[in-house]
Amino acid sequence: MQARRKIAVAGATGRVGRHVVDVLKAGGHDVVAMSRSSGVDVVTGDGLAEALAGVECVIDVASGPSPDQEAATEFFTAAARNLHEAGERAGVRRMVVVSMIGCDRFTAGYNAAKVAHERVMLSGPIPVRVLRAAQFHEFVAQLVEWGRQGEVSYVPKMRTQLVAARTVAQALADLATDPETAPASGSAGTPILEIAGPREENLVDMAILLAGRRGDPVKIDGVSDPADPDRELYETGALLPGPDAILAGPTFEEWLGSTS
Numbered sequence: 735m736q737a738r739r740k741i742a743v744a745g746a747t748g749r750v751g752r753h754v755v756d757v758l759k760a761g762g763h764d765v766v767a768m769s770r771s772s773g774v775d776v777v778t779g780d781g782l783a784e785a786l787a788g789v790e791c792v793i794d795v796a797s798g799p800s801p802d803q804e805a806a807t808e809f810f811t812a813a814a815r816n817l818h819e820a821g822e823r824a825g826v827r828r829m830v831v832v833s834m835i836g837c838d839r840f841t842a843g844y845n846a847a848k849v850a851h852e853r854v855m856l857s858g859p860i861p862v863r864v865l866r867a868a869q870f871h872e873f874v875a876q877l878v879e880w881g882r883q884g885e886v887s888y889v890p891k892m893r894t895q896l897v898a899a900r901t902v903a904q905a906l907a908d909l910a911t912d913p914e915t916a917p918a919s920g921s922a923g924t925p926i927l928e929i930a931g932p933r934e935e936n937l938v939d940m941a942i943l944l945a946g947r948r949g950d951p952v953k954i955d956g957v958s959d960p961a962d963p964d965r966e967l968y969e970t971g972a973l974l975p976g977p978d979a980i981l982a983g984p985t986f987e988e989w990l991g992s993t994s
């Protein structure tokens with residue numbers, strides 16, 4: 735039986751955040767759900783000091799509204815600095831942060847913003863563990879929406895080992911509630927771990943599967959952005975997990991069957 739811990743979740747209402755809250759509550763932990771809708775803004779710092787009172791660990795799964803590199807970098811670095819500052823004052827002992835597999839292989843875009851996020855997180859005073867995740871099953875629908883132009887949706891050609899947000903949430907909760915599960919920054923080992931789904935998928939094929947299951951008549955077209963200096967990386971496997979990654983189901987198709 736694990737000890738009951740007080741854990742704050744930044745981004746508690748998001749795709750992965752809602753599952754993190756759920757998993758922690760199911761484990762009997764005391765959860766502080768932080769998002770702007772509950773009066774806590776990790777970018778401006780509003781409500782943060784009050785929310786972190788008595789908190790032992792913060793799980794950072796917040797994300798800003800824009801995937802644009804500059805906007806996302808500003809969001810993540812401001813949030814990381816504020817969480818460290820307010821967390822140190824409140825006596826927070828460690829933080830667990832979600833990032834993206836392969837982000838350090840990219841030079842631009844959202845992946846570069848995640849590298850900046852990791853850097854600021856790992857250089858702060860509170861020990862941090864980073865869990866790099868593959869693209870979430872839930873993210874496929876978002877990409878279909880972002881790419882929709884009339885009857886066609888243009889989704890990026892991508893090799894990815896899609897993972898359920900719930901599976902990532904479980905791993906984040908394990909890292910937060912068991913301080914022995916992995917080394918943190920400031921200790922001898924590497925604080926960066928990876929988690930992905932059970933098998934590699936082709937994003938375009940999964941988007942077609944999703945649209946079919948949902949009865950969405952949209953035509954899916956796989957594209958590669960000629961203006962993106964990193965475009966080849968998406969198709970050559972830079973987002974795939976390394977040999978030491980945690981791999982866990984369900985597959986995208988199993989997940990789709992259980993949610994639709």
Ligand SMILES: NC(=O)c1ccc[n+]([C@@H]2O[C@H](COP(=O)([O-])OP(=O)(O)OC[C@H]3O[C@@H](n4cnc5c(N)ncnc54)[C@H](OP(=O)(O)O)[C@@H]3O)[C@@H](O)[C@H]2O)c1
Pocket residue numbers: 744745746747748749750751768769770771772774775776777778794795796797798799832833834835848867868869870871873
């Ligand atoms: N999506 C993926 O496939 C994927 C894959 C790997 C890693 N990740 C990482 O996982 C994390 C979460 O992604 P997600 O897709 O779950 O995000 P999401 O669904 O967009 O949720 C974002 C969360 O952040 C909160 N938020 C936004 N601005 C905030 C602010 N200023 N202060 C406090 N909370 C704020 C939102 O709530 P309010 O709007 O109420 O504030 C919401 O709870 C990100 O770091 C992302 O890089 C995502």
